[in-house]
Amino acid sequence: xxxxxxxxxxxxxxxxxxxxxxxxxxxxxxxxxxxxxxxxxxxxxxxxxxxxxxxxxxxxxxxxxxxxxxxxxxxxxxxxxxxxxxxxxxxxxxxxxxxxxxxxxxxxxxxxxxxxxxxxxxxxxxxxxxxxxxxxxxxxxxxxxxxxxxxxxxxxxxxxxxxxxxxxxxxxxxxxxxxxxxxxxxxxxxxxxxxxxxxxxxxxxxxxxxxxxxxxxxxxxxxxxxxxxxxxxxxxxxxxxxxxxxxxxxxxxxxxxxxxxxxxxxxxxxxxxxxxxxxxxxxxxxxxxxxxxxxxxxxxxxxxxxxxxxxxxxxxxxxxxxxxxxxxxxxxxxxxxxxxxxxxxxxxxxxxxxxxxxxxxxxxxxxxxxxxxxxxxxxxxxxxxxxxxxxxxxxxxxxxxx
Amino acid sequence: xxxxxxxxxxxxxxxxxxxxxxxxxxxxxxxxxxxxxxxxxxxxxxxxxxxxxxxxxxxxxxxxxxxxxxxxxxxxxxxxxxxxxxxxxxxxxxxxxxxxxxxxxxxxxxxxxxxxxxxxxxxxxxxxxxxxxxxxxxxxxxxxxxxxxxxxxxxxxxxxxxxxxxxxxxxxxxxxxxxxxxxxxxxxxxxxxxxxxxxxxxxxxxxxxxxxxxxxxxxxxxxxxxxxxxxxxxxxxxxxxxxxxxxxxxxxxxxxxxxxxxxxxxxxxxxxxxxxxxxxxxxxxxxxxxxxxxxxxxxxxxxxxxxxxxxxxxxxxxxxxxxxxxxxxxxxxxxxxxxxxxxxxxxxxxxxxxxxxxxxxxxxxxxxxxxxxxxxxx
Ligand code: SF4
Numbered sequence: 001x002x003x004x005x006x007x008x009x010x011x012x013x014x015x016x017x018x019x020x021x022x023x024x025x026x027x028x029x030x031x032x033x034x035x036x037x038x039x040x041x042x043x044x045x046x047x048x049x050x051x052x053x054x055x056x057x058x059x060x061x062x063x064x065x066x067x068x069x070x071x072x073x074x075x076x077x078x079x080x081x082x083x084x085x086x087x088x089x090x091x092x093x094x095x096x097x098x099x100x101x102x103x104x105x106x107x108x109x110x111x112x113x114x115x116x117x118x119x120x121x122x123x124x125x126x127x128x129x130x131x132x133x134x135x136x137x138x139x140x141x142x143x144x145x146x147x148x149x150x151x152x153x154x155x156x157x158x159x160x161x162x163x164x165x166x167x168x169x170x171x172x173x174x175x176x177x178x179x180x181x182x183x184x185x186x187x188x189x190x191x192x193x194x195x196x197x198x199x200x201x202x203x204x205x206x207x208x209x210x211x212x213x214x215x216x217x218x219x220x221x222x223x224x225x226x227x228x229x230x231x232x233x234x235x236x237x238x239x240x241x242x243x244x245x246x247x248x249x250x251x252x253x254x255x256x257x258x259x260x261x262x263x264x265x266x267x268x269x270x271x272x273x274x275x276x277x278x279x280x281x282x283x284x285x286x287x288x289x290x291x292x293x294x295x296x297x298x299x300x301x302x303x304x305x306x307x308x309x310x311x312x313x314x315x316x317x318x319x320x321x322x323x324x325x326x327x328x329x330x331x332x333x334x335x336x337x338x339x340x341x342x343x344x345x346x347x348x349x350x351x352x353x354x355x356x357x358x359x360x361x362x363x364x365x366x367x368x369x370x371x372x373x374x375x376x377x378x379x380x381x382x383x384x385x386x387x388x389x390x391x392x393x394x395x396x397x398x399x400x401x402x
Numbered sequence: 403x404x405x406x407x408x409x410x411x412x413x414x415x416x417x418x419x420x421x422x423x424x425x426x427x428x429x430x431x432x433x434x435x436x437x438x439x440x441x442x443x444x445x446x447x448x449x450x451x452x453x454x455x456x457x458x459x460x461x462x463x464x465x466x467x468x469x470x471x472x473x474x475x476x477x478x479x480x481x482x483x484x485x486x487x488x489x490x491x492x493x494x495x496x497x498x499x500x501x502x503x504x505x506x507x508x509x510x511x512x513x514x515x516x517x518x519x520x521x522x523x524x525x526x527x528x529x530x531x532x533x534x535x536x537x538x539x540x541x542x543x544x545x546x547x548x549x550x551x552x553x554x555x556x557x558x559x560x561x562x563x564x565x566x567x568x569x570x571x572x573x574x575x576x577x578x579x580x581x582x583x584x585x586x587x588x589x590x591x592x593x594x595x596x597x598x599x600x601x602x603x604x605x606x607x608x609x610x611x612x613x614x615x616x617x618x619x620x621x622x623x624x625x626x627x628x629x630x631x632x633x634x635x636x637x638x639x640x641x642x643x644x645x646x647x648x649x650x651x652x653x654x655x656x657x658x659x660x661x662x663x664x665x666x667x668x669x670x671x672x673x674x675x676x677x678x679x680x681x682x683x684x685x686x687x688x689x690x691x692x693x694x695x696x697x698x699x700x701x702x703x704x705x706x707x708x709x710x711x712x713x714x715x716x717x718x719x720x721x722x723x724x725x726x727x728x729x730x731x732x733x734x735x736x737x738x739x740x741x742x743x744x745x746x747x748x749x750x751x752x753x754x755x756x757x758x759x760x761x762x763x764x765x766x767x768x769x770x771x772x773x774x775x776x777x778x779x780x
Contacts, residue, residue, distance in 0.1 A: 083736075083743075084736070085733045121505055122701050123737055127737065143542055143545070151511075151515075151531045151533070153515050153518075177545050180541070184541075362466065363466045364465075364467050367466070
């Protein structure tokens, strides 16, 4: 499966994958016994549902599974046939519309009792509303969504303040309403499922999240200062699926094991790509490794050693609970997780000793990154094609090797 | 008709009245969309000007900010508006209110606040973000209420004095008059036979957003007084649903096919003036109620509120067919369309779905053939 040469897969990634499969089977079993099951968008309500012992699948993760099983085109066609826009965010809905468990990854999801969606994007609420209609389950609209909380220019260095000073970054009046939004949802879940919510458990969950992200940081820091890089980007990114179990002991333990395995590799001098000559940071929206990764390694020894998702994990999820109020603290994170600012991306690249950042970018973005002092290799698309390779070759040969 | 010519002039020279106002020492507040309470702006003694795009103009200045997918989705519409702000077309604006409407409008705001920080040479108006929620729940109304009150306060800060209830009631009287007159216009369109072309109606409705309301009311009254002489229109009666239409291209093509657009669900058309303000209630509450209960833009939850509004408007207009015209990347509009087409089918009304439309129609002939075929089939 690997697209990087010399890459030895981390043991932990297989453990995580196995756990995920087991989790879905267990969930299916629980649902068949009458237990509730929820679908929500990433970073919307997972901790709350976890605390209430309501299994939840995050829509982005489900879409990643569909994509990994190479079913995306099939489901996009299902949408087109029905005159709906064929977008990645609606693939889960397409699986339900298609209603062919034999075709679907994992045999499809068990029937949810609730789908929760917000106004993060124009279409999110609509797609999730339709999805719930398709399942015949409750749709719960959240008024406030990620990035709704902020009406200002991100202050420089925000990423160093977001863990401890989040209250300075999120508009307080919006946060008041988002907290109310959560209280309403919790009440509804208590009524409809008979499950209980507990502040003490939420505090515990938030502390587990912080611990999990601390291990992530420790692993990232080891990778950052070790050349050749001890863990392939593919492995690093595949740990991201643990994100969907954050706030649980399992989530923390996986990251602890990941850190320990990376450390062991550093100590034994095991490299993902022993011929590393150039270190790059890869930036994309989906959190997938670059398709041209193997080519760049073989041709130039150019290795993508980190990704913006690693920065999200390390810098953006942990929150110091303020005023003894974990719900408000969490709600603030659901409103502001990160801004993709050049200063933040560049800080990550520097931290990982990368000579350049690679991303699909046009004029405006290139200009903004120039100011950070880390060169930006702008590629025309994410495809591994002539045009991308030509742009990369040109950049590496003229900017990094000359 | 002199009145119509004057209205038409303002539809085509959209900044004419505002620039004149400015020359006379007044201040101008630009805004987007149809959910910024213009009554507050009027009561503050400021000139509200709805900003639009220009399909024939370029969008070059928006280029650097619209890369990376469809940042300014909905084809060129929003990019065009951004371009016009950046290239000085709206350099006379004192303030710009940007509501939390669709994503593309929100991105306009984030782009502009960033530019304000990074490019000090750019002359940009003072920006105000008017948040509001995308559901029609009671609790959302409470949040929106607070935001509208905050806007009122901001306007008071800008003018340095309070907006009294008396001033607000006067402003409401003017906008209600406008809504009442525009409703009369809508009635002439849906009369059988129809008396007003959709192309004319769009210009009359649109000009109300570009000129002083009182003046617009006066001209519209004159126009309506002469309505007895309007020639009757034959041909198919059509209802138009879809992406925002801030220009006449589509209606011109449709109405060159022996058809009349008798009504539409569009924020540049009938949707703009649908719900009057209750004059018997406290004026601030009444304005807030109106904007909470006005006809929904596609971004609103639930879907049923959109489908019902669209179907009801079309049925009331006694349209014989419906054309859906959706810009490329206008996904939220596209997501509701299958349900709407289904609702029309159940009511025996045929629909033509024009997908992925460009903001500037570059192949009018092909579109015309398509529409002609549809009209003939009715
Ligand atoms: S359709 Fe809605 S978001 Fe778009 S311009 Fe009209 S009011 Fe604004």
